[in-house]
Structures are given as structure tokens and as C-alpha cells.
Amino acid sequence: MRSTRAILLFLFLGLIVELAYGQRNNVLNPSFEIVNETNLLCNYYQSSQAFNQAIVDWTAPTGGTPDIYHTSLDTRCVLHPLSVSNSNLGNRPPRTGESMVGVLLYSPNAKREYIQGKLSEPLRAGHRYEIRFYVSLARKSRFASNNFGVKFYDTSFSQSTNDVIDAIPDANNTEVVTQRFGWVLISLTYTPQNSGATYFVIGNFFDDENTLLEEDPLAQNQEIRAYYYIDDVAVISQTPTFDPIASICKGEDFQLPEQSKEGHTGTWSPAINNQQTTTYVFTPDDVLADTATLTVEVKEPYIEPLFTLPTxxxxxxxxxxxxxxxxxxxxxxxxxxxxxxxxxxxxxxxxxxxxxxxxxxxxxxKKVEPVFDLPAFVCNGTVFELPVVSNNGIEGTWSPAIDFRKTTTYTFTPLAEYCALTVSKTVEVKHAKIPRLEYYCLKNNLYVEAHESSYSSSTSFQWFINQHAVEENKPRLNVSSYPHLLGENANVIELTIVDEKGCSASTTLTLNDAQSLCFIPRGISPQGDKLNDYFDLENFGGVYLQIFNRYGKRVYRKSNYTKEWEGQSDSGSLLPSGTYFYQIHTNKGEEFTGWVQLMREF
Known part of the structure; x- marks a missing residue:
């Protein structure tokens, strides 16, 4: 459980260190919090192996034996930060967390202690790095020293003796650190020429002659040495880097990263411009960090959108x-x-x-109007067709169906593949007026006449008697002129006219006993047997009739007479049998006089 607690505490404190610096710390286990608690020693370490087994990601690279101070130890232990043991070198709580290390920065005869740490990623050539760690001089240390140096290695460094490492540090603090009751920040910078370093060693890389010492005669420890506590180690890239942004298209939105790969936050200038290629300058919030640039290429459009559209x-x-x-x-x-x-x-x-x-x-x-040569009119019953192809070559259909007997408006709808208008055409169906036939007698001849006031001079007439054509081209036919075509009973008179439009119409009239139709009866016998019951002048048309007795007295008269007299007087009384005289005026201007015998049976 103590180990788990230490790990969680380290994670928390690691965040504090990173937030404090504002960038990502590349040092693994930077505050010495991840330890193997079962391997922690109560008293000073006597071998580098014991140190290496007690802490993660840190080693003692030489025969020197740095110490690990941890609050999980008993306070009676020398290596508890607040140890009550008389053998401790002076109580000092860790700067952060529960752990810190102690190293002998100086001891006569060039005896030294070093600590070796590990980076989360290799150093990159040309990048400027800031190396930070905090140190505090042990209160019982007799001497204070300078030369806190750092040396980077591609692989883990190892030396069996506790002598000075024969190497020139990559960065070194030349000032003597005398602070005993607080923590002093050692801040160094280093720009590697080559990439790949993953390990680093902290300690004094100089011999005794090149090491400055300051003695405190009041120090309780009389040994000639300088012992320091170290905590919160950081190696931070001060050269912000960014993953390149792929080329964008003009007008495309994009964002510049809020922080660098090293964890630097800052601001960009100029403002984002998605219309042209621009190089942006990143200014870190940390004034110690370098500025950086990032170029975003803006491409002009080059892709053609594809469409299948009608031309x-x-x-x-x-x-x-x-x-x-x-x-x-x-x-x-x-x-x-x-x-x-x-x-x-x-x-x-x-x-x-x-x-x-x-x-x-x-x-x-533009839509083309179909052109047709259609008749302005047709005669009733004339068969005609509506062409399905216009004069200008447009195919289509007509509606409604053709009606040969009445005037109709027909609509032509072009087929879909033609850019043409829908048109309507009216075909007028003309009807020749059917003649009304009347027959009458004139000068003892029987006539049949067509009565229609609208006949023009161009109207032609064709007469038929019992289906025999006669050469008459007038609206009146003298039937009596063709006795050879007349039968004894019913005779059919037919007239076909052709008007000025060329339209024809026909009608018929049936005449019974046509040969005697202009006969004025010589007698009547109104006995109710329907034989000679009345004085029949119907064939003469409406006439004006007067009847006189043998004394010359008028006993009956009627206008527009046809066959109404059956031997009655004007008053309606029955006249006696006898001879009576008539006077007839026809509507054709003729006048007939004669006698008629009235015979009754009493």
C-alpha cells in the first residue's frame, strides 16, 4: 500500500511540476516519488546497487552512493526527511511530495556522488533545453560548493569508482550554493549538436582545485565535504516544435495548435489567413523559451466538380x-x-x-408551334382525319375523339421528345338546313315547294319522285308534270339541297293519290263513315272559303280553311241536303267557284 500511495502522489506532484514550468518535463520520475518502498534503507546507502534497487528510473552511475530520503520511513531513520536521529545531516522536508535525494557534491581527494536520470524522449539536435532542479545545502554540511553540472549520454553511463567523472559537463552552475534552510533553483540551458541523448548525470564534474568552497565554521559536522539535497528535476525543451499542418485549400478552416509538442503554450501571429500561404510565429508564454514558426500552405482550387447536365x-x-x-x-x-x-x-x-x-x-x-392545314369547317357527317404529324414535322396526339356531327375543339399534344407547343384547333361542322316541304295546288297542278328563307342563289336542288331524279333545280317541283312517275297510292317526293358551303341535306314528303290531289270535291255525305265526310281542300293549303245556298245567301265562311266544313252553317246548325255554291280564294292568289252537293240521310 505504501508503494501505491507513493505512485499516486508522484502522479499528482508530477502534474504540479509540469504546471509550474508550463511545459512538458522530459524527466522520468522527476521528484523521486516512484520508489520500491520495501528496498528503501533506513540509514545511508553503502552501495550503488542498493540505491538502484530502491528507486525507479534513477541510478547511481559511479561507485559513489547517493541517498534516498522518504517520508514513509520511520522518523528514527537517518533517511527520513524529518529524522530525529542524531546522525542525520539536518532535517529538510522534500520540496514536493514525499521523497528527495542527497548527494555528496564535494569530498576531498576528488570523491563525488552522482545521480543518473532518464528522459522520456531523446534530445533533438539544435533544440534549446532548460535544465531545472532544486538544491538545498544540508544544515550540518561544513562546506558549500559550486559546480552543479549536467552531462547527457546516449546510453546509460557507468563507472565503478567514486572518483570525479572525467567529462566536461554540458551545462554547469558555477556559483556556490549556500542556502541551508530553503531551496535554490538551479537553471541551466543546453543545445545539443546531435540527437539521441536519453540519459543525464547530475553532479560535480570538476576536481578539487577547480571547485569553489565556502566553509561554515559553525557547522556541527566537521568533515570536509559539501552535502546537498536535490528535488524536482526537469529537462524542458525551450524550442517549441509542432507537427506540420497539411496543405489546405483556399477557404478551408484550420486551427493552429494551442501548445507545442513540448507543452509550451503561447500565442500565434499573424491572425489565421485561409486565403494565402502564411508563415505564423509562435511566441511562448515562457519568456525563456524560443519562438517558433509554422508555415501553412494554402492551395488554389484545382478539382473540377463533375455534373451531368443538359446542354x-x-x-x-x-x-x-x-x-x-x-x-x-x-x-x-x-x-x-x-x-x-x-x-x-x-x-x-x-x-x-x-x-x-x-x-x-x-x-x-423556344417551343415551336405545330402547323396544320385543317379545314375551317366540314359538312355534317363528312369523314375527316386529324394528322398525327404536323406540317413542320412534330408528332403528337389529338383529343378528344373525332366527332363528325358537331363542332369540336381538338387539342394536339406533342410527344415528349419535341419542344413544341400544345395547340387547339376548332373544326366547325356545318349543317345544311333541312328544307320543309309543302304541297299545294295551283292552276290544277300539284306543286311541292321547299320553304326556307336562307337559300342563296348558289343553293342547288335535286328532286326525286319515287327515287327517280328529275331535272328540276328550283325550290318548287310541279309534280303534275311527271304523271308517268306517279303511282296510284303513296308517292315519295325527295329533295336534296346543296348550300353555298357545299353541305347537303335531304327530306321527303309522301303524297297519297297524288293524281287527284288538286281535285275540288263535287259532293259530301257527312254520315260519320269517314267517307266524303267533309269538303276537303287541304291540298290547296289554307284558303278563304265561302258557301252560299241556292238563293245566294252565304251560310258559311272560314279563313285558312283546309277541311272543316261538314255541312254546317256559321252558327253550327246542320244545313239541309241540297246544292250549294262555293267561292275559294287560295294563298297563291287563285279564285275558284263552283257547286258542291250536300247529301244527308235522315
């Missing part, structure tokens, strides 16, 4: 401009799609992808 389209056709190119780049188009006129569209990619803007021209073809 032309029909006016009014749908157009969608994709905001993601076929090779995966986002952006926007300007202006908005316009399918009414030819337009240049520019794709502006989102910044930061080295994508070029792209401009495409989409030609808008």
Missing part, C-alpha cells in the same frame, strides 16, 4: 441543378433555374475542398 432543354421543362457534384462536392448554384431563356449558371463549391467553381450554359429552346 439544352425545352422552354418550360423542369430543371434541377444538383447541389452535390457527381464526385461528391457540395455547393450552390446561381442564379436560380430559369427555363424561359438561355442562362449561364455558376456552381460555387463550399470552401475548403480545393474545388473550382464551374459555369455551365443551358440553352433554352
Amino acid at each position: 439544352s432543354l425545352c422552354e418550360g421543362a423542369p430543371l434541377e441543378l444538383p447541389i452535390i457534384s457527381e464526385n461528391g462536392y457540395h455547393g450552390s448554384w446561381f442564379p436560380e433555374p430559369n427555363t424561359s431563356e438561355t442562362t449561364d449558371y455558376t456552381f460555387t463549391p463550399e470552401q475548403g475542398h480545393c474545388v473550382l467553381p464551374k459555369t455551365v450554359t443551358i440553352v433554352v429552346n
Whole structure:
């Protein structure tokens, strides 16, 4: 449990050391907190092997025997920082944590003690490093000394004797440290010429003649030596380095690192510029650290966004401009799609992808109007077709279905592959007016006449009697002129007209007993047997009729008469049988007079 406690304490104190310096400390176990507690000695170490077995990442590189002070030891132990033993060299709590080491910086005859530490990463050539550690002169030490030096090695250094290491230190403190009741910071700098050093040794690398001493005659220990406590060792790169930032594309956002790989915090100048290549200067917060530069290359766009877009389209056709190119780049188009006129569209990619803007021209073809030679009108019933290909070569379909009997507006819809307008055409269906046939008698001849006021001089007439064409081209036919075509019973009179538009219409009239239709009856016998019951003048059309008795007295009269007289008077009374005289005025201007015999059975 004591070892676990020491490790956790070391981790905490290691953070304190790093925060205190503001950079990352490359020294492993910098405050001597990670120890093997079971191997800690109560009294001074007598061999370098015993020292090496008691602490992690530190060794005694020579025959000299540095000491480990730890608060986990009993206070009666000489090596408890606050030892109550009379053999201690003076109580001193560690600067941080629970542990510290003690070394003999000077002893006559060039006898020395050193400690060797290990770095978390090798030194790099050309980088400036700051070496920091705290020392305090043992209160019972008779002498104070200078020459706290540091020497770096690529591999672990080892020497069997406790003599001075024959090497020139890479950094050395030349001032005598006399502080007995506090801690003094030793701060040295070193810039290696070569990379690779992973180990370092702290101690006095000078012989007695080149070592300065200051004696304290009041010191309780009369031995001629200088003994110091050491704590919180740090090797910190004062040359900030940064991983390179890959080239960016113009407009791409990026960030400069907040701290260097060595843990330096600081500020950058100038402000970030993502429009052009810029070299930025890093100024560390630690005034002892060097400035550094970092160049960020800004590339001009070079990637072409790929799109499959129509080069032309029909006016009014749908157009969608994709905001993601076929090779995966986002952006926007300007202006908005316009399918009414030819337009240049520019794709502006989102910044930061080295994508070029792209401009495409989409030609808008104006819709062509299909041209047809359709009749302005057709006659009722005339069969016609609507062409599926216009005069100017446009295919399409018509709707609705053709109606040969009424005026209809038809819509032509071009097929999709044609840039053409939808057009509507109205085909008027003309109807020739069907003639209304009337027959009448005139001058003892039977006529059939077509009554229609709109006939023009260009209207032609074709008459048929019982399906035999007759050479009559007038609206009136004298049926009596063709007795050879008339039958004894029903006779069909047909008229076909062709009007000025060329449209035809036909109608028929059936005449019974056509050969006697202009006959004025000589007698009537109104007996209710439907045989000669009335004075029938219907074939003459409406006439003005007057009936007189044999005395010349008018007994009956009627305008627009057809067949209403059955032997009654104007008052409606029945007239006696006898001979009566008639006077007829037709609507054709003729006048007939004669007699008619009225016969009754009483």
C-alpha cells in the first residue's frame, strides 16, 4: 500500500511540476516519488546497487552512493526527511511530495556522488533545453560548493569508482550554493549538436582545485565535504516544435495548435489567413523559451466538380441543378433555374475542398408551334382525319375523339421528345338546313315547294319522285308534270339541297293519290263513315272559303280553311241536303267557284 500511495502522489506532484514550468518535463520520475518502498534503507546507502534497487528510473552511475530520503520511513531513520536521529545531516522536508535525494557534491581527494536520470524522449539536435532542479545545502554540511553540472549520454553511463567523472559537463552552475534552510533553483540551458541523448548525470564534474568552497565554521559536522539535497528535476525543451499542418485549400478552416509538442503554450501571429500561404510565429508564454514558426500552405482550387447536365432543354421543362457534384462536392448554384431563356449558371463549391467553381450554359429552346392545314369547317357527317404529324414535322396526339356531327375543339399534344407547343384547333361542322316541304295546288297542278328563307342563289336542288331524279333545280317541283312517275297510292317526293358551303341535306314528303290531289270535291255525305265526310281542300293549303245556298245567301265562311266544313252553317246548325255554291280564294292568289252537293240521310 505504501508503494501505491507513493505512485499516486508522484502522479499528482508530477502534474504540479509540469504546471509550474508550463511545459512538458522530459524527466522520468522527476521528484523521486516512484520508489520500491520495501528496498528503501533506513540509514545511508553503502552501495550503488542498493540505491538502484530502491528507486525507479534513477541510478547511481559511479561507485559513489547517493541517498534516498522518504517520508514513509520511520522518523528514527537517518533517511527520513524529518529524522530525529542524531546522525542525520539536518532535517529538510522534500520540496514536493514525499521523497528527495542527497548527494555528496564535494569530498576531498576528488570523491563525488552522482545521480543518473532518464528522459522520456531523446534530445533533438539544435533544440534549446532548460535544465531545472532544486538544491538545498544540508544544515550540518561544513562546506558549500559550486559546480552543479549536467552531462547527457546516449546510453546509460557507468563507472565503478567514486572518483570525479572525467567529462566536461554540458551545462554547469558555477556559483556556490549556500542556502541551508530553503531551496535554490538551479537553471541551466543546453543545445545539443546531435540527437539521441536519453540519459543525464547530475553532479560535480570538476576536481578539487577547480571547485569553489565556502566553509561554515559553525557547522556541527566537521568533515570536509559539501552535502546537498536535490528535488524536482526537469529537462524542458525551450524550442517549441509542432507537427506540420497539411496543405489546405483556399477557404478551408484550420486551427493552429494551442501548445507545442513540448507543452509550451503561447500565442500565434499573424491572425489565421485561409486565403494565402502564411508563415505564423509562435511566441511562448515562457519568456525563456524560443519562438517558433509554422508555415501553412494554402492551395488554389484545382478539382473540377463533375455534373451531368443538359446542354439544352425545352422552354418550360423542369430543371434541377444538383447541389452535390457527381464526385461528391457540395455547393450552390446561381442564379436560380430559369427555363424561359438561355442562362449561364455558376456552381460555387463550399470552401475548403480545393474545388473550382464551374459555369455551365443551358440553352433554352423556344417551343415551336405545330402547323396544320385543317379545314375551317366540314359538312355534317363528312369523314375527316386529324394528322398525327404536323406540317413542320412534330408528332403528337389529338383529343378528344373525332366527332363528325358537331363542332369540336381538338387539342394536339406533342410527344415528349419535341419542344413544341400544345395547340387547339376548332373544326366547325356545318349543317345544311333541312328544307320543309309543302304541297299545294295551283292552276290544277300539284306543286311541292321547299320553304326556307336562307337559300342563296348558289343553293342547288335535286328532286326525286319515287327515287327517280328529275331535272328540276328550283325550290318548287310541279309534280303534275311527271304523271308517268306517279303511282296510284303513296308517292315519295325527295329533295336534296346543296348550300353555298357545299353541305347537303335531304327530306321527303309522301303524297297519297297524288293524281287527284288538286281535285275540288263535287259532293259530301257527312254520315260519320269517314267517307266524303267533309269538303276537303287541304291540298290547296289554307284558303278563304265561302258557301252560299241556292238563293245566294252565304251560310258559311272560314279563313285558312283546309277541311272543316261538314255541312254546317256559321252558327253550327246542320244545313239541309241540297246544292250549294262555293267561292275559294287560295294563298297563291287563285279564285275558284263552283257547286258542291250536300247529301244527308235522315
